[in-house]
Amino acid sequence: MSNQNLRNLLIGAGVVAVGAIGTKVATDYLRNRGKEETRDEKEGDVEAQSPQEVSYVNVEQNSVQQFLDASFGKAGRYVPTRPPKVFDYQNKQYMVIWAHDNEQNKDQMLAFVYTGQGREMIASVGYTSSKTDYNLELDGTPFAIEVNNNQIKSGKGETSGTNEVDLVLAA
Structure with missing residues (x-):
């Protein structure tokens, strides 16, 4: 069931999948800043076998451009800088x-959760080497953002600058 939900999410967002759905331990998946291994479509999709795993699908990095343009109303305002993560974690x-x-x-990290009512933004983090601003609604999820080895789950505010922001499992 979750793999079909992932495919529906991609179709609804207009994002192009690359390869079949794979699984990986959530902590490893979230820490990987590069592209995930692409599964051959002929092998078929696989489902997460434990609550510690995610089911993920690789997406074409440039295919999120149309989604960004449509979501934020200004073509080209946001340009993808890193492989996006599209995954199912605990259904x-x-x-x-x-x-x-x-x-x-x-730079900006934008995180969304998909519900029966559609897409909800749960994290918006803007960052430069001099400051990081955030607006988070990660309560009720198992996630936090990590900035300079510190985890933040909720609220609006600023902290010191950084070159990378990650969505991680909350400690």
């Missing part, structure tokens, strides 16, 4: 996108 589907915000000249 909930998530999408995380890293992009450069050309309007505010900062």
